Amino acid sequence: MDRGGYGQFCPVSMASEILCTRWTTLVIREMLCGSTRFNDLRRGVPRMSPALLSRRLKELQAAGIIVAAPNPQGVVEYRLSPAGEDLREVIMSMGxxxxRWIESQISLKNLDPSLLMWDMRRHLKPDPLPTGRCTIQFQYPELPSAKRNWWLVADGGQVDLCGFDPGYEVNLLVRTPLRTMTAIWMGVASLRHEVEAGNVELEGEPAIASAMKQWIGLSPFASGKRQVA
Structure with missing residues (x-):
């Protein structure tokens, strides 16, 4: 990685030369969330090109922030080094x-169903759901048909995300605009309020619907106190 950008000995300057290139902090965010494989990292940064992701991973390896090694199946996995793990507090503080300070209406202009559902998949809490396979369909009626329907399938404590009908019986259908679901996920809007207002429709097993607040698992930053309207 070229570190000649600022030419200052200040540690803030040196850290910025590594971390402040485009997409770098988001790649680290994904790894802090548990993604280790290239394709999983891509799902967390869907607008980043594969070529640029590959380049950033090589730069982070050269900087000693991540290490790459094949797993027993021969698939390369990327993991944070101790220096990379030490960035957890930095990334969380940024979030x-x-x-706290970024105006919510600005954030809600950046709607992306694939990223939202990927985040929901890895934060969903399966314990409140029935034992055995449980399929929850999310439908965003205003989106084109290719991006309108998503399925979260919880089975044995594991959660999978499908962008196509997996063919299982749907235990709960959640129908809502993407903006509303994103606002709930971010902690900007209340699930209970949006359901009562009719902005979120729940069809299916009443026990799963009533426990949605427990199993949905909001953004790790949703608990942050906002200082802006």
Whole structure:
């Protein structure tokens, strides 16, 4: 990685030369969330090109922030080094700062169903759901048909995300505009309020619907206190 950008000995300057290139902090965010494989990292940064992701991973390896090694199946996995793990507090602090100070209407202009559902998949809490396979369909009626329907399938404590009908019986259908679901996920809007207002429709097993607040698992930054309207 070229570190000649600022030419200052200040540690803030040196850290910025590594971390402040485009997409870098988001790649680290994905790894802090548990993604280790290239395709999983891509799902967390869907607008980042594969070529640029590959380049950033090589730069982070050169900087000693991540290590790459094949798993027993021969698939390369990327993991944070101790230096990379030490960035957890930095990245979390950035997220809470954004939650606190960035105006919510600006954030809600950046709607992306694939990223929202990927985040929901890895934060969903399966314990409140019935034992055995449980399929929850999310439908965003205003989106084109290719992006309108998503399925979260919880089975044995594991959660999978499908962008196509997996063919299982749907235990609960959640129908809502993407903007509303994103606002709920971010902690900007209340699930209970949006359901009572008719902005979120729940069809299916009443026990799963009533426990949605427990199993949905909001953004880790949703608890941050906002200082802006």
């Amino acid at each position: 809470f700062w954004g939650q």
